[in-house]
Amino acid sequence: MHIHFIIHESYEGPAAFSQWVTDNGFKQTSTHLYLGESLPAVIDFDLLVILGGPQSPLTRRDECAYFDVEQEISLINRCIAKGKALVGVCLGAQLIGEALGAKFEHSPQREIGYFPITMTDAALASPLFEYFQLTEVVGHWHNDMPGLLPTSKVLAYSQACPRQIVEYGDLIYGFQCHLEFTQTSISALIASAFEQDAMFGEQWVQHPVDMAATDTRAMNRLLFQFLDKLVLKYKAH
Template sequence: MQVHFVIHEAFEAPGAYAQWADSRGHGTSFTRLHAGDPLPRDANAHDMLIVMGGPQSPATTLDECPHFNAMAETSLIAAFAAAGKPVVGVCLGAQLIGEALGASFEHSPDKEIGTFPITLTTAGRANPMFAHFGDTLDVGHWHNDMPGLTADATVIAQSEGCPRQIVQYGPLVYGFQCHMEFNREVVALLIAASTQELDAFRSSRFVQQPAELLAQDYAAMNEVLFTFLDKLEAAFEGSAGPRQASAGDA
């Protein structure tokens, strides 16, 4: 399987998502937008698309951030979804999935930075892709906004501070507002890039400070993510219709 990552900023690293791909022997490629890399022209050369987070929003313009082209990213996401290939969006990436499929992002009721529980909805508990999550799960957060909901979207999980933590947009398309990819290295990068933000929101009820952020053990959450990604890969391999050979399938 060929997995392509879209990375908006160096401090928004793929963490456990890349670890999963490497541990399963999948080929990986990266568009590092902050470094000027171009997006793929289409979905043909890759089997899975993972779009990471960033400080931008889907409404950020090219004038505001010259390396972020929301329209180009939503077009790529739509191409992968139309091709029946898995798409996972994280934070900003989840919001871009909603935009690509016709649903505008919204502001979250609360800002969340830290480790807090998500709770599966009734639909989430009935979905076999999430049977291993349990009713609640402690996961990472770092966001202000949340993805929009299309007519066909299903909310899989929510938190006290945000009603849209995991959204299913299609059989192989999922938005994760939460950050299950976090490990201490990824969190350290975010802290270094966010000292003013953390200080400004010190009194917010869902904002933890650096010492607490770095003290978390993210391994159990990462393992839950790995199992989900294994299930997503299996669902793709078992999906109906011919599969187009990718560059790494020779």
């Protein structure tokens, strides 16, 4: 298996995804957009993982010179046409929705920290999520949420956001939440992107000290188990 990552910012990298790739002996490549790297022209990978960032699908090139939403949507559509597996996280989930014609929306509440999600009946019936309990505590860092199509399945929601995990197709999944956070990666995100004055006091914003101290291993294992199942499903196609 060859896994390719689209990385928008230095402080929002693959984190636990990389551990899964290494543990399985898979090939890993990345596009670091913040360094000016170009998106891949040749789709020689099996799974594309599009990570998060402070941008939104409405962000223009004059606002962020290295973020080109049309190019990312084009890459996503080429991957779908080739039958590749796709996982989008946060911004990545919104971009997958946009590529399929599902416009992103603002989440009812901003969520930053570790809070529970609730799995839907569709998730509990899916072999890819068989290791998930009805509720699981996972990471969050968002203002927006992915759009939905009539064929989309919402697999998880939270009190603050009705779209935490979305199935767009057999091999296409969007995670508004962050199961990939580790103590190392969340510390980098806090240092780079936590706007203390703007965020303190909001109901669904956790104190950064508490975030940095949270043990992420349980939710990381859930991510690994989902990815293992996704790989098996991909190989069976």
